[in-house]
Amino acid sequence: MSGAKALRAVPVGEAAAHGACLVCTVLRHHQTRLVEVTGVPKASHLCNHHAWSLARSAPAELAAEMYAQVLFERRKNSGGTERTCTFCAELQHEEKARLDELVEQMKIPSFTAWMRRSGTLCLWHAQRLADRLPTGTRPIIEEVLTRTEEELEVDLRKCAAEAKLGHHAGSGVLGRVAEFLVCQRGIPGEEKPC
Ligand SMILES: [Zn+2]
Numbered sequence: 001m002s003g004a005k006a007l008r009a010v011p012v013g014e015a016a017a018h019g020a021c022l023v024c025t026v027l028r029h030h031q032t033r034l035v036e037v038t039g040v041p042k043a044s045h046l047c048n049h050h051a052w053s054l055a056r057s058a059p060a061e062l063a064a065e066m067y068a069q070v071l072f073e074r075r076k077n078s079g080g081t082e083r084t085c086t087f088c089a090e091l092q093h094e095e096k097a098r099l100d101e102l103v104e105q106m107k108i109p110s111f112t113a114w115m116r117r118s119g120t121l122c123l124w125h126a127q128r129l130a131d132r133l134p135t136g137t138r139p140i141i142e143e144v145l146t147r148t149e150e151e152l153e154v155d156l157r158k159c160a161a162e163a164k165l166g167h168h169a170g171s172g173v174l175g176r177v178a179e180f181l182v183c184q185r186g187i188p189g190e191e192k193p194c
């Protein structure tokens with residue numbers, strides 16, 4: 001799948017349903033596929049997060065193959081200095097492609113109307129998207145962030161009140177706030193895991 005269609009297909013609907021960042025949702029799916037199904041070609045270095053994701057989540061056969069590749073590359077380079085996690089690099093590549101798609105979609109009035117009404121972005125992707133948009137379109141991103149923050153604050157207060165009563169329903173908001181603040185786990189952001 002490629003182009004704007006890919007972004008619209010599964011993840012946007014799913015992201016909207018859960019109040020999740022559009023880009024994080026796409027990347028989360030991509031990351032799961034990389035770790036649990038396909039692996040990455042020529043893995044040469046693993047960050048803390050992805051090394052342990054393989055041990056925890058990947059089928060043993062795939063994890064063994066990925067680890068063997070990393071050890072092989074390490075030995076080939078005489079224990080060299082490769083410091084970029086191959087999974088992180090792949091995710092960054094995907095992130096850039098998806099942001100470019102989103103820039104194209106932001107030219108469609110019905111899409112921007114939907115974004116203002118119900119779209120969600122985390123702080124990290126909001127900034128990356130705003131940097132790519134023409135100045136005139138950037139205020140829409142501010143609107144999305146303000147609305148999202150307000151919604152999260154309301155849901156957090158509800159969650160805290162419920163928790164005091166011993167109910168744990170609605171704790172999904174905690175994950176949404178974490179995503180809003182630092183984007184999805186494993187996606188290389190400012191605080192690079194490697
Ligand atoms: Zn995000």
Ligand SMILES: [Zn+2]
Nearest residue numbers: 047050085088
């Ligand atoms: Zn990584």
